[in-house]
Amino acid sequence: MRKKFVSIILGVACMASLLTGCQMKDSSQPGQEVSGTQKQETAGQESSASETEGNVQDAVTLDLYLDFTWYPVDSWTGIIPETLTENGGVYFDVTRSADDSQLGLMIASGELPDVIYTDKEIDRLCDSNLCYSYNELIEKYGVDLQPTEDRIAIAKSHNADKEDPNYYTILNCYSTNEEWNNAKGVVRNTPCLYYRKDIWEELGKPEMNTLEDIANVCMMVKEKYPEMITVNAGNPSWRLGAFKSWMGNGNDFVYAEDGSVILSDMTENYYEYLSYVNQMYRNGLISEENIAITNEDDAKQQAISGKCFIYEWNLRPTQLEQLNTATKEVIEGAEWAAIPIPDDAKEIVGAGSGWAGVFISKNCKDPEAAIKMISYMSSEEGRHLALWGREGVEYELDENGVPLFSEEWQKAAKNQDEINSKYNNTYNMCVTELDEAYSFYSGVNPELLEGFVKNTNKIVNYPELSIALPPSTSDMGVVLAKIKEAREAELVKIYTAESDKAFEKAYQDYMDLLEQIGSQELNSYMTERTNEVKTEFGF
Structure with missing residues (x-):
């Protein structure tokens, strides 16, 4: 599937405009295609002392397409992705979009990868002809994923067929007004x-x-x-x-x-x-x-x-x-x-009602593994791991539920390249808006927080x-x-x-x-x- 998928992307990119130079390559070896199996072997070699090596190598490998040309990473590497794989059972072979038209062309051709993460093609992918519905897979495989009613309603509002009772994703980066009102020590993103x-x-x-x-x-x-x-x-x-x-x-x-x-x-x-x-x-x-x-x-x-x-x-x-x-x-x-x-x-x-969604295409090699991984990444443990690292190692929670990060994490966080290469907390595919906010306000100086909070009562949200x-x-x-x-x-x-x-x-x-x-x-x-x-x- 990887070679077929890469050839599809190369084809649609060239047909689109030739502006991308038709360069789709894996970041592990510039200019050289690397298979998911090879990636896993490399990851195993680099972390041979890790207790999780066996679990990572035994994981199901699925394609993950990032529909964001600006995404800061294009590989499933780092402490956090490795731990997500250990706990969720899936290793993602990542491809980052080279231009904004690629996914649309793949949708038109019907040649979709296993899993897609997008903010631009949500309406088109909420379609039973293209993707599995979450509720269908949850029921079929007995998965413990129970989105709240408002989140399901938001997802259904994107359905291509408005009579379709199913939902095909749950949008990330959404928290209710009630959840925000109960939060302490954080400010809405603005x-x-x-x-x-x-x-x-x-x-x-x-x-x-x-x-x-x-x-x-x-x-x-x-x-x-x-x-x-x-x-x-x-x-x-x-x-x-x-x-x-x-x-x-x-x-x-x-x-x-x-x-x-x-x-x-x-x-x-x-x-x-x-x-x-x-x-x-x-x-x-x-x-x-x-x-x-x-x-x-x-x-x-x-x-x-x-x-x-x-x-x-x-x-x-x-x-x-x-x-x-x-x-x-x-x-x-x-x-x-x-x-x-x-x-x-x-x-x-x-009008916050979420940002981007994760979709499981009808071409997915293992939809059971995909929905189970999404379920884990949607759990409180999985969401916090994806953003904050391992509890007890990278962070502890204070009385307000705000993570207090280790000195090592704080040092790395001052440099985006360093934190991405070592920890890689960029795969925020299933987190809430508050999860993100808490990570940004960890250990913040009270004087700085006072300036950030000023006049935030003017902020209103109408989802x-x-x-x-x-x-x-x-x-x-x-x-x-x-x-x-x-x-x-x-x-x-x-x-x-x-x-x-x-x-x-x-x-x-x-x-x-x-x-x-x-x-x-x-x-x-x-x-x-x-x-x-x-x-x-x-x-």
């Missing part, structure tokens, strides 16, 4: 701005309590350091996300004052956000070249090398620590800190807005896809307008385009469907 605290102190520590304050400080930086990128908007995953969220546009759809659901692009809040960003551009605080960056690493390198004052990312203490560690190796005395949510921020809307989204293959799904496709190019025109008149024209052109695509019909659909979801699932 876009944020990291700023060079040392430069801010040089300026006399001016206030940054409001959005206007932030813009004023950026102007001070621009005046003192004219060659510096004041606001680094180059991270494509988080580009201008903090400003957008803080100004009431944290989700594609939001509630209007009358209770209807509307595309956020069409709201007054969104207009104010666009105006704010355009003013920053016209003041020289962001550049068109920076906005055009498509590789997150390129934007991050600008931050690490001292070329920017503000770097956009998401709010996590561990990421702040990694940013500081990397920058201090280049610039002595440099220090990053997070700008707290401004006092004048509006409601920060989220029904995500569940109500139209299937990608439906008429309204096509409308939404067209809007997303048009959005990036149109927003750049608005961001970079050179005058008030040009801004107003670019904005109106975008509103007219949304109307032509079908935004009003989409709003009507979302309003009706959201009310149905709230009634059906109790949100």
Whole structure:
């Protein structure tokens, strides 16, 4: 299956565009294909002193396709994957996607690997013709996997056939509002701005309590350091996300004052956000070249090398620590800190209902082994192992359920390459949102936590807005896809307008385009469907 699978990927990649250079190779030996059996033999040789060697070599080998070009690893190696295999009984022969079109082409051809992990093709894979349903395999093999009703409802909302009573995945990175309300010592993940605290102190520590304050400080930086990128908007995953969220546009759809659901692009809040960003551009605080960056690493390198004052990312203490560690190796005395949510921020809307799903294709060599492995990785023990390592070795739990990591882990965690190569806690396929949050807030400085927590009461989550989204293959799904496709190019025109008149024209052109695509019909659909979801699932 491995050789067949590799040949399929090579074929579809070449047919797609030739842009990938048709280079699909295993990371163990660059340029050389390595079989799952050979990988296991190598793993056994490297860990010959390990007590788990026999269990790893006896495990069932299944293909695992990672539908993420940016995934930080492409091999099932490290202490955590080895222990997952020991306990779950499956060794994964991993292939990482070379471009975003590959999985779609494999779906179209019907040539799917054993197990798929994706966030982009969920609707298409929730199909009985392509994948096994979890409930079918759970019943058939007597597997102890019991997802909560809300998680099952979320999974069913993605079914290609809305009359299909089965569910084909359980989305990871989801926790209920109740679970969050009961959690202590952690903060929901949200876009944020990291700023060079040392430069801010040089300026006399001016206030940054409001959005206007932030813009004023950026102007001070621009005046003192004219060659510096004041606001680094180059991270494509988080580009201008903090400003957008803080100004009431944290989700594609939001509630209007009358209770209807509307595309956020069409709201007054969104207009104010666009105006704010355009003013920053016209003041020289962001550049068109920076906005055009498509590789997150390129934007991050600008931050690490001292070329920017503000770097956009998401709010996590561990990421702040990694940013500081990397920058201090280049610039002595440099220090990053997070700008707290401004006092004048509006409601920060989220629609978290999970992120990505694991699917077992109808081509799977051993669906029983696959569902049992997923069941183990979905258990509390398996979830915590996947993220935190071995309890009693890599971590202990405090009274709030927050992991306290060993010194060895903490040292490795300061360098992403080191923690990935030694432990490899990247296979978060079945974890919850809170599991992830706890790992980021382990042992966090109380003073730092106080800054992170400020104004987080403004964060709200409406999972029904995500569940109500139209299937990608439906008429309204096509409308939404067209809007997303048009959005990036149109927003750049608005961001970079050179005058008030040009801004107003670019904005109106975008509103007219949304109307032509079908935004009003989409709003009507979302309003009706959201009310149905709230009634059906109790949100």
